[in-house]
Amino acid sequence: MSGRLQRLRDLATERDLDGILITHPSNRFYLSGYSGEDAPPNESAGVLLIGSSDALLYTGATNVAWAQAEARAYTAKAWTRPWAAFLVQVFRDLGWKRIGFEDEALLYATYRDLTSGLDGQADLVPLGFAVDQLRSVKEPVELEALARAISITDEAYLAATNKLEVGTTERDLARRIERELRDRGAEREAFPAIVAAGPHAARPHHALTDRPIEPGEPVIIDMGAHVDGYNGDLTRTTWVGEPTEDLRRVYASVEAAQRAALGAIRHGVPAKDVDAAARSVLEEAGLGDAFTHGVGHGLGVRVHEAPSAGKMSEDILQAGEVLTVEPGAYLPEWGGVRIEDVVVVEADGYRLLTRAPKHTMAHQNGGNAT
Numbered sequence: 001m002s003g004r005l006q007r008l009r010d011l012a013t014e015r016d017l018d019g020i021l022i023t024h025p026s027n028r029f030y031l032s033g034y035s036g037e038d039a040p041p042n043e044s045a046g047v048l049l050i051g052s053s054d055a056l057l058y059t060g061a062t063n064v065a066w067a068q069a070e071a072r073a074y075t076a077k078a079w080t081r082p083w084a085a086f087l088v089q090v091f092r093d094l095g096w097k098r099i100g101f102e103d104e105a106l107l108y109a110t111y112r113d114l115t116s117g118l119d120g121q122a123d124l125v126p127l128g129f130a131v132d133q134l135r136s137v138k139e140p141v142e143l144e145a146l147a148r149a150i151s152i153t154d155e156a157y158l159a160a161t162n163k164l165e166v167g168t169t170e171r172d173l174a175r176r177i178e179r180e181l182r183d184r185g186a187e188r189e190a191f192p193a194i195v196a197a198g199p200h201a202a203r204p205h206h207a208l209t210d211r212p213i214e215p216g217e218p219v220i221i222d223m224g225a226h227v228d229g230y231n232g233d234l235t236r237t238t239w240v241g242e243p244t245e246d247l248r249r250v251y252a253s254v255e256a257a258q259r260a261a262l263g264a265i266r267h268g269v270p271a272k273d274v275d276a277a278a279r280s281v282l283e284e285a286g287l288g289d290a291f292t293h294g295v296g297h298g299l300g301v302r303v304h305e306a307p308s309a310g311k312m313s314e315d316i317l318q319a320g321e322v323l324t325v326e327p328g329a330y331l332p333e334w335g336g337v338r339i340e341d342v343v344v345v346e347a348d349g350y351r352l353l354t355r356a357p358k359h360t361m362a363h364q365n366g367g368n369a370t
Contacts, residue, residue, distance in 0.1 A: 001073045004031050007134055008050055011100075017125060018096035019051035021087070024105035026301045027131050029229055032071035036063055042107060047087070048074070054094065058083070084110050088117030100127045129306070136298060136306040137320040143344060145230040146300065146322060147353055149190070150342055152225040153232030154356035156180035166215050166240050170195040171208045173221070181225045190224030190231035190303050201237070201335035204293055204328060215241040218251075218335040224303065231303050233324050234356055235340030247337070250329050253285035254337045255358065257327040261295050265343060265350040267319040271296075271309040278327040279311070290329040290336070297324055299342055321345045322353070 008031060012020050022028050025038045028048055034057060036045030046059030046067060059067050061078040068076040079086045091099060101111075103126035115124060138146070159180040160173065177193045196206035198217040206220075213219055216239055224232040237251060261278035275295040282291045294310025299322045307315035309323060317323070326340030341354035 001031065001033060001071075003139070004134065005050065005055060005073060008131065009052060011127075011130055011134070012051070015098075015100060015125060015127070015130075017098045017100045019049055019054065019094065020100040020127070020131070022048035022050065022102065022131065023110075024102050024131070026305075027102065027105075027135070030135050030301050032057060032067075032074050034059075034067045034071040034074075034076075035229060036067065042109075044083070047083070049087075049090065049094070051094065051096065056090075058086070058090070082113065084113035085117055088114060091118065091122055097122045098125055099123065100125050102127055102131055104129060104132075133306055135300055137318050138300060138322055138344070142230065142300060143320075143322070145228045146232070146342075149186075149225045149227040149230050149232035150234070150353045151232075151355070152181060152184045152186050152227060153190075153223060153234045154354060155184050156186070156225065157221065157223060157234055157236060157356045159184075161221070161236075161238055164213070164219075164238065164240055167212045169210045169212050170197055170200070171210055173213075173219075174208050177221070177223050181223070184225070186225035186227055188226045190226045190233060194220065194222035196220045196336075198335055199333055201337070202330045202332050204330060204336075204338070213240055216244045216247065218243075218247050218337055220336060220338050222338070222340070230300060233299050233303055233340065233342060234354060235326055235328075235338045236356060236358065237337045237339060246334065250287065250331070250337045253282060253287055254327050254329050254339055256285075257281040257291075258325055258339050258341070261325050261327060262341075262343065262350060265317065265323070265325070265345060267317060267345060267347045269317045271307050271313040271315040271317055271323075272311060274309045274317070274323075274325070275311055275313070278325075282327065282329060287329040290331055291327060292330060293328065295325060295327050298322060299324055317345045319345055319347050323350075 049056040055074045057074040057076040058079040160177045173195045174193045197213045197219045201218045201220045222235040257278040260281045264274045264277040278295045296309040298305040328338030330336035343350035
């Protein structure tokens with residue numbers, strides 16, 4: 001964690017800050033290793049205070065031993081409630097006058113109480129997404145954790161869809177997915193699995209139902225394992241029996257769009273160009289209006305993080321960033337297709353982390369095709 005702490009301290013120096021208050025749970029984990037989880041919206045598992053020589057973690061008394069075991073670079077101490085008033089006194093004891101804070105990860109009520117308590121004797125300086133951006137380029141240890149999460153995700157997908165049968169419900173398949181993830185070493189799901197069959201596949205995100213899978217229709221499966229604080233993310237569109245002609249056509253177009261997007265990836269490329277490469281293929285196929293989201297997003301401690309690869313993105317891809325590539329086409333009343341893989345951006349291209357096969361031809365009796 002020492003390199004991460006130093007980069008945060010460098011940020012403090014650049015912004016002329018005495019220290020930085022970390023309240024975002026993802027950044028708290030990234031910077032300390034402490035895996036306590038908040039209960040949104042207003043139950044925090046702890047905060048970090050990081051200065052030029054200070055690395056402090058404050059949490060509830062029942063969490064201190066846990067925090068100290070995981071956040072070895074920090075001094076873990078118990079706070080008293082209300083913790084905003086407690087922190088005001090800590091700021092005074094430390095002599096901090098300019099305090100950076102994550103304005104995207106602090107409740108208004110907490111900000112109000114902090115500023116009221118400081119009473120003009122110190123300033124809270126908003127940092128926007130500057131701390132989040134520290135997580136964008138992944139370290140080797142992070143890439144190893146991501147590779148483990150993705151490998152478990154791939155294996156669980158294959159096991160869960162093996163001999164998939166007509167009549168299996170969305171909910172039953174989702175339960176099977178969760179079981180297979182855990183059986184292979186996932187601590188939990190990265191997010192609740194999406195299983196969207198038939199017309200439900202026209203929804204990029206979908207709440208599970210008891211609808212049974214029918215022959216030849218699209219079934220979108222979006223799933224991921226959470227391992228060692230990092231997340232897998234995989235989407236496949238599958239079917240049972242012979243696909244309809246519409247499914248063949250839409251699938252082929254989405255697969256071509258993904259190939260185009262992958263071909264655009266390399267260090268220094270505007271992320272929106274990756275989206276544009278996929279979008280142009282779908283537009284030529286008459287499916288431009290059916291592609292309703294960006295082509296990808298960063299993946300790491302969070303399932304969605306920097307960089308963003310959408311039409312409006314201002315991000316420039318950097319070597320070492322991890323990106324999902326997931327074009328889709330969604331047609332109301334019929335269904336949809338989405339294909340998602342995860343890559344590491346490299347100087348002259350990308351490295352594929354996903355290994356789960358794609359269904360590029362019809363398969364019988366639920367067998368997997370590559």
